Amino acid sequence: AQKVTQAQTEISxxxxxxxxxxxxxxxxxxxxxxxxxxxxxxxELVFLIRRNSFDEQNEISGRYSWNFQKSTSSFNFTIxxxxxxxxxxxxxALSGEGSSNxxxxxxxQGTTLQVKP
Amino acid sequence: GAGVSQSPRYKVAKRGQDVALRCDPISGxxxxxxxxxxxxxxxxxxxxxxxxxxxxxxxxPSDRFFAExxxxxxxxxxxxxxxQEDSAVYLxxxxxxxxTEAFFGQGTRLTVV
Numbered sequence: 300a301q302k303v304t305q306a307q308t309e310i311s312x313x314x315x316x317x318x319x320x321x322x323x324x325x326x327x328x329x330x331x332x333x334x335x336x337x338x339x340x341x342x343e344l345v346f347l348i349r350r351n352s353f354d355e356q357n358e359i360s361g362r363y364s365w366n367f368q369k370s371t372s373s374f375n376f377t378i379x380x381x382x383x384x385x386x387x388x389x390x391x392a393l394s395g396e397g398s399s400n401x402x403x404x405x406x407x408q409g410t411t412l413q414v415k416p
Numbered sequence: 417g418a419g420v421s422q423s424p425r426y427k428v429a430k431r432g433q434d435v436a437l438r439c440d441p442i443s444g445x446x447x448x449x450x451x452x453x454x455x456x457x458x459x460x461x462x463x464x465x466x467x468x469x470x471x472x473x474x475x476x477p478s479d480r481f482f483a484e485x486x487x488x489x490x491x492x493x494x495x496x497x498x499x500q501e502d503s504a505v506y507l508x509x510x511x512x513x514x515x516t517e518a519f520f521g522q523g524t525r526l527t528v529v
Contacts, residue, residue: 334517342505342523343520343521344459344509346517346519390458401447401464401471402449402515403464403475404451404459404461404518406458406459406460
């Protein structure tokens with residue numbers, strides 16, 4: 300079975316603080332893909348990153364960075380110098396190349412990030 | 417339009433009423449997904465289309481839920497005899513290929529009263 304766990308339900312930080320959102324996944328697939336999406340109050344899920352299971356290099360995009368560690372089945376997301384506009388719900392998601400090879404996403408419960416000015 | 421478009425944005429239905437939710441995917445996208453998002457939860461998969469073929473409907477919660485994509489573009493999710501537990505946001509997503517970036521619409525918020 301595939302599962303994504305985001306243990307942090309809500310995080311509140313003050314602007315300019317760094318914040319890390321945790322994501323732990325379970326899968327039996329050897330080939331799989333991990334995603335992060337942002338959901339602002341408007342409701343639309345905004346794609347942030349896609350990483351395949353064979354690429355464990357960390358990635359940085361501006362203030363965003365991702366740490367993928369297969370040994371601990373984790374794909375954590377760090378926002379450096381947070382801003383009020385970063386306030387949203389963030390979802391980690393998984394898709395696999397297993398028997399249900401449709402590309403459907405298995406989402407975690409989401410972490411609500413509030414950045415206060 | 418450039419993105420995935422869903423209509424209506426909001427729908428209030430009386431219990432027992434049938435509803436139809438529409439999704440216009442990005443032009444040329446082969447894959448189309450429907451997800452259900454309950455309040456405070458992550459989206460949950462309902463069904464998947466590859467062009468006009470519905471290849472996976474394992475997430476549909478009951479036989480009251482039906483989806484179609486007859487010409488491989490626009491898709492409709494129909495819910496018959498709505499129940500209160502059907503109240504949720506229904507999200508549509510499309511992607512060019514499997515396991516690539518999926519683009520989501522803004523969703524339809526269904527409230528069953």
